[in-house]
Amino acid sequence: xxxxxxxxxxxxxxxxxxxxxxxxxxxxxxxxxxxxxxxxxxxxxxxxxxxxxxxxxxxxxxxxxxxxxxxxxxxxxxxxxxxxxxxxxxxxxxxxxxxxxxxxxxxxxxxxxxxxxxxxxxxxxxxxxxxxxxxxxxxxxxxxxxxxxxxxxxxxxxxxxxxxxxxxxxxxxxxxxxxxxxxxxxxxxxxxxxxxxxxxxxxxxxxxxxxxxxxxxxxxxxxxxxxxxxxxxxxxxxxxxxxxxxxxxxxx
Amino acid sequence: xxxxxxxxxxxxxxxxxxxxxxxxxxxxxxxxxxxxxxxxxxxxxxxxxxxxxxxxxxxxxxxxxxxxxxxxxxxxxxxxxxxxxxxxxxxxxxxxxxxxxxxxxxxxxxxxxxxxxxxxxxxxxxxxxxxxxxxxxxxxxxxxxxxxxxxxxxxxxxxxxxxxxxxxxxxxxxxxxxxxxxxxxxxxxxxxxxxxxxxxxxxxxxxxxxxxxxxxxxxxxxxxxxxxxxxxxxxxxxxxxxxxxxxxxxxxxxxxxxxxxxx
Numbered sequence: 001x002x003x004x005x006x007x008x009x010x011x012x013x014x015x016x017x018x019x020x021x022x023x024x025x026x027x028x029x030x031x032x033x034x035x036x037x038x039x040x041x042x043x044x045x046x047x048x049x050x051x052x053x054x055x056x057x058x059x060x061x062x063x064x065x066x067x068x069x070x071x072x073x074x075x076x077x078x079x080x081x082x083x084x085x086x087x088x089x090x091x092x093x094x095x096x097x098x099x100x101x102x103x104x105x106x107x108x109x110x111x112x113x114x115x116x117x118x119x120x121x122x123x124x125x126x127x128x129x130x131x132x133x134x135x136x137x138x139x140x141x142x143x144x145x146x147x148x149x150x151x152x153x154x155x156x157x158x159x160x161x162x163x164x165x166x167x168x169x170x171x172x173x174x175x176x177x178x179x180x181x182x183x184x185x186x187x188x189x190x191x192x193x194x195x196x197x198x199x200x201x202x203x204x205x206x207x208x209x210x211x212x213x214x215x216x217x218x219x220x221x222x223x224x225x226x227x228x229x230x231x232x233x234x235x236x237x238x239x240x241x242x243x244x245x246x247x248x249x250x251x252x
Numbered sequence: 253x254x255x256x257x258x259x260x261x262x263x264x265x266x267x268x269x270x271x272x273x274x275x276x277x278x279x280x281x282x283x284x285x286x287x288x289x290x291x292x293x294x295x296x297x298x299x300x301x302x303x304x305x306x307x308x309x310x311x312x313x314x315x316x317x318x319x320x321x322x323x324x325x326x327x328x329x330x331x332x333x334x335x336x337x338x339x340x341x342x343x344x345x346x347x348x349x350x351x352x353x354x355x356x357x358x359x360x361x362x363x364x365x366x367x368x369x370x371x372x373x374x375x376x377x378x379x380x381x382x383x384x385x386x387x388x389x390x391x392x393x394x395x396x397x398x399x400x401x402x403x404x405x406x407x408x409x410x411x412x413x414x415x416x417x418x419x420x421x422x423x424x425x426x427x428x429x430x431x432x433x434x435x436x437x438x439x440x441x442x443x444x445x446x447x448x449x450x451x452x453x454x455x456x457x458x459x460x461x462x463x464x465x466x467x468x469x470x471x472x473x474x475x476x477x478x479x480x481x482x483x484x485x486x487x488x489x490x491x492x493x494x495x496x497x498x499x500x501x502x503x504x505x506x507x508x509x510x511x512x513x514x515x
Contacts, residue, residue: 072415088432144417
C-alpha cells in the first residue's frame with residue numbers, strides 16, 4: 001500500500017494532500033487543482049516542503065527524518081501525459097530501457113513477452129512516431145511494467161487521444177488495470193475516466209482534497225457544489241446502483 | 253513588370269551562386285604540376301599535421317568542457333545563465349585579431365596572468381598550447397550554443413520518466429539526452445571544427461608563425477602569399493579538401509545511430 005501526505009509550495013500555490021493507494025486511486029480535479037504536482041511529488045520530481053511518502057514499511061520521503069529517495073530508487077514508474085516514449089528508440093528498446101537484470105537476449109525475450117501481454121508485439125521494431133495514440137499508451141504501459149515497479153503513476157492517460165478512440169482505450173486500460181497487481185495512481189479531469197477506472201476517487205480543488213471515497217459514494221453524496229458538478233458525469237447513463245432518493249441534481 | 257522583377261531576382265541569386273563557386277574552380281584550374289612539389293618543400297604536410305593535431309585537441313577540449321556547459325545553460329533560465337550565454341556568443345562576433353590581442357593580454361608574458369604563469373614555468377604564447385587556445389576561443393560558440401538549444405528541446409517529463417524507470421541522472425543524460433540531441437551535437441562539432449581549422453587571425457597574433465611549432469596551414473598559406481602563389485594555391489586546396497572531408501565524415505558517421513543503440 002502506498003500512503004502519502006504532502007505539502008508542496010510552488011510560488012503562490014499550496015498543495016496539501018493525503019492519499020492512500022491500495023488498487024487504482026484516481027485523482028480528479030479541474031486544471032490547476034494540483035493533480036500533476038501531487039504525482040510529481042510521489043515520483044520524486046518535486047520535493048515537498050513537508051510530509052511523508054511510504055510504501056509498505058519503506059519510507060520514500062520523510063521531511064522529519066530528512067529522507068528523500070531519488071526517483072530511480074522509489075520503484076514508482078511514471079507514464080506522463082502524451083506517454084513520453086523515447087523518440088530515438090524503437091518500441092522494443094523503449095520497453096528494454098527499464099530492464100536491468102539479465103543478458104541482452106534474456107532482456108529481449110522478457111520485453112517481447114510484456115509486449116505480447118499488451119497485444120502489441122508486432123510493433124516491436126516500429127518507432128514511437130509511427131504509432132497511434134492507443135498503441136503508444138500500450139507501449140508506455142509495457143515499458144513501465146518492464147521496470148518491475150511497485151506503483152504506477154498515470155498522468156491524464158487518455159487526454160492525448162481523439163474523442164473517437166477514447167472509450168475503447170479507456171475500456172482496455174480499465175481491464176488491464178484490473179488484471180495487473182500494480183497499485184496505480186491515475187490523474188484525470190474527466191469524470192468518465194474516474195467512473196471506469198477508479199477503486200477510490202480523490203477530488204482535488206485548489207490544492208486541497210475536497211472529497212474522497214468510491215466513485216459511487218462521491219457521486220451520490222457530493223459534499224460541495226463543485227464536486228457535484230464535477231461528478232455529475234459519474235451518474236449519467238450508467239446506473240450501476242440505484243441512487244438514494246433526493247440525491248440527484250436538478251438537471252437529472 | 254512583375255515578370256521583369258522575377259527575372260531580375262533570379263539573375264541576382266544565380267550571380268551569387270556563380271560568385272561563390274568561381275573562386276573554388278579558379279583555385280583548381282590555375283594549378284600547375286610543379287606547384288605540388290614546391291608546396292611539399294615549403295612544409296605543406298608539416299603544417300597540415302599541425303593543423304589537424306591542434307584542432308583535434310581543441311575539439312576534444314571543447315566537447316569535454318562545452319557539453320556540461322551547454323547542459324547547464326539549457327536547464328537554467330535565470331539572469332546568470334543568460335549573461336553567460338551572451339558571453340559564450342561573444343567570440344563569434346569578435347574579430348579574430350581582437351581575440352588574439354585579448355588572449356595575449358590575458359596569457360601573454362606581460363599579460364594579466366603572465367607573471368603567475370611564468371613563475372610556474374608555463375609559457376603559453378608562441379607555443380602549440382597557444383594555437384589550441386586560439387582555436388578553442390573562436391570555435392566554442394559554434395558548438396556550445398546549438399547544443400544548448402538541442403538540450404533545451406528535450407522535455408523534462410521525458411527525463412523524469414526515464415528516472416522513474418530506475419535510471420540515474422548520469423545514465424539518463426547518456427541514454428536519452430545525448431542520443432536525442434545527436435544530430436545537432438555532431439553538426440555543431442563539425443562547424444566548430446571547421447572554424448578551428450580555418451583559424452588565422454587570433455592564432456597569428458597569439459601564437460605567431462613558427463614553422464613546425466605554431467605554423468598551421470592557414471598561416472603557412474599566408475606566408476607563401478609573400479612569394480610564389482603556386483604553393484599557396486596547393487595548400488589552400490588541401491586545406492579546403494580536409495575541411496570538406498571532416499565535415500562529410502562527421503555528417504555520415506551516423507553518430508546518432510551509435511549513441512542511440514543500447515549496450
